[in-house]
Amino acid sequence: xxxxxxxxxxxxxxxxxxxxxxxxxxxxxxxxxxxxxxxxxxxxxxxxxxxxxxxxxxxxxxxxxxxxxxxxxxxxxxxxxxxxxxxxxxxxxxxxxxxxxxxxxxxxxxxxxxxxxxxxxxxxxxxxxxxxxxxxxxxxxxxxxxxxxxxxxxxxxxxxxxxxxxxxxxxxxxxxxxxxxxxxxxxxxxxxxxxxxxxxxxxxxxxxxxxxxxxxxxxxxxxxxxxxxxxxxxxxxxxxxxxxxxxxxxxxxxxxxxxxxxxxxx
Numbered sequence: 001x002x003x004x005x006x007x008x009x010x011x012x013x014x015x016x017x018x019x020x021x022x023x024x025x026x027x028x029x030x031x032x033x034x035x036x037x038x039x040x041x042x043x044x045x046x047x048x049x050x051x052x053x054x055x056x057x058x059x060x061x062x063x064x065x066x067x068x069x070x071x072x073x074x075x076x077x078x079x080x081x082x083x084x085x086x087x088x089x090x091x092x093x094x095x096x097x098x099x100x101x102x103x104x105x106x107x108x109x110x111x112x113x114x115x116x117x118x119x120x121x122x123x124x125x126x127x128x129x130x131x132x133x134x135x136x137x138x139x140x141x142x143x144x145x146x147x148x149x150x151x152x153x154x155x156x157x158x159x160x161x162x163x164x165x166x167x168x169x170x171x172x173x174x175x176x177x178x179x180x181x182x183x184x185x186x187x188x189x190x191x192x193x194x195x196x197x198x199x200x201x202x203x204x205x206x207x208x209x210x211x212x213x214x215x216x217x218x219x220x221x222x223x224x225x226x227x228x229x230x231x232x233x234x235x236x237x238x239x240x241x242x243x244x245x246x247x248x249x250x251x252x253x254x255x256x257x258x259x260x261x262x263x264x265x266x
Contacts, residue, residue, distance in 0.1 A: 027071035033260035034059075034075050041254060044247040055247055058236070060105060060257035062087065066094045068261050073098045081105035081124070081255055085112040092119035103155075105195070105236075105255060107169050110134045122155030124195040124236050127171045132156065132183040139188025153190040156183060157236060160217060162210040163199035170196060173213055180221045184228030193234025193252070194218050198242050207242050211235075211249035218250075 034057075041055050058079045061069050069080060069091060078099065082088040083106030092102070104116050104123045113134050116123065126132050139154045158180045161170030171179050176194070184191040196214045198207050214237055221229050238246025240259040247254065 026068065027074075030068050030071040030261060031075040033262065034072055034077055037256050037260050040259075041243065041247070044244040047244070048248040050247065055251060056253045058103065058105070058253050058255045059260060060239075060255045061091070061261075062106075062257060064257070064261045066091045069095060070098060072260060073100050077260075079103065079253070082120075085109075085116045088119050089115050113138055117154065122157065122192060124157040125159040125169065126156045126183060127159045127161075127169055127179075129179065129182060132179075132186055132189065136186040136188045153188050155190050155192045157193050157195045157234060158183060158191070159195045160214055162196045162213045163201075163206075165199065168197050173217060176217050177220050177224070180217075180232065181224060181226040181229060184221075184226060184232065189228075191228055191232040193232050193236065194221075195236035198237060198239065198246065204242075204245055208245050208249055211237050211246050211251065215250040 037057055041057060042052060045052055045055055056079055057077065058081045059069070059072055059077050060083070061080050062083045073080070073095065079101050080095075081103040082091070085104070085108065088102060088104065095102075101121045102119050104120045104125060106125060108116060108123055108125055108131060110131055113131075117135075117138055123131075123135060126135070135154055135156060158176055159170040160173055160176045161168045162173055180191060180194070183189060194214050194217060196210065199210050201207055214235055218232065218235055221232055234252045235246075235250050236253040236255065237249075238244075238251045238254040240256050243251070243254045243256070
């Protein structure tokens with residue numbers, strides 16, 4: 001299988017684009033990792049008193065070879081997330097024959113919106129009115145103009161920096177609800193919920209507080225009655241180090257990568 005890759009990039013430059021996942025043994029490893037991740041999510045749901053199946057697993061596929069991603073989808077994964085548009089575009093053609101949904105889970109520059117929307121069903125990292133308006137423009141523009149019309153709209157989530165860490169992207173918590181209501185009103189966008197990256201901390205109380213803050217923002221927006229907000233129920237939060245805390249605080253999507261695939265390529 002020939003791997004699509006960005007123009008000018010050589011295979012050595014993009015090791016994550018390699019089609020091979022290392023053969024049947026590597027595919028079995030991915031399948032086992034996926035099973036373990038799903039079991040862990042199920043245990044966390046049970047511990048939190050939540051219904052089985054109420055939390056989706058999103059596979060974070062940053063720097064993972066496309067063969068490994070294919071193996072995961074063939075093993076039952078249906079939701080994947082890419083941090084980098086370059087990787088999303090390179091892997092997209094290689095995954096197009098498999099049933100899955102791709103999300104953008106990294107910072108999205110406005111000049112890369114068109115490229116991202118060729119493969120992504122949802123952008124989880126909307127953190128500004130400018131980006132939201134750019135997405136809306138591409139959703140409603142006529143395909144005849146070279147744009148990507150989306151008759152059913154583009155799924156979006158509002159990314160919130162609930163930890164306040166300066167290295168993290170996201171709207172400030174005090175501004176997030178207002179931004180969400182404005183984004184929900186834009187034609188062509190479907191506000192699906194909210195996303196955050198938890199604090200880089202071993203303090204379980206601090207991590208839980210950050211996730212509870214996102215849940216509170218979600219509830220405030222959904223309860224507001226503002227147009228387009230009734231369905232904004234998703235909470236994309238929690239990774240391998242803290243998914244149990246996230247699920248206890250109401251996560252509906254957890255994002256796991258190395259827990260399923262193993263270490264990333266250097």
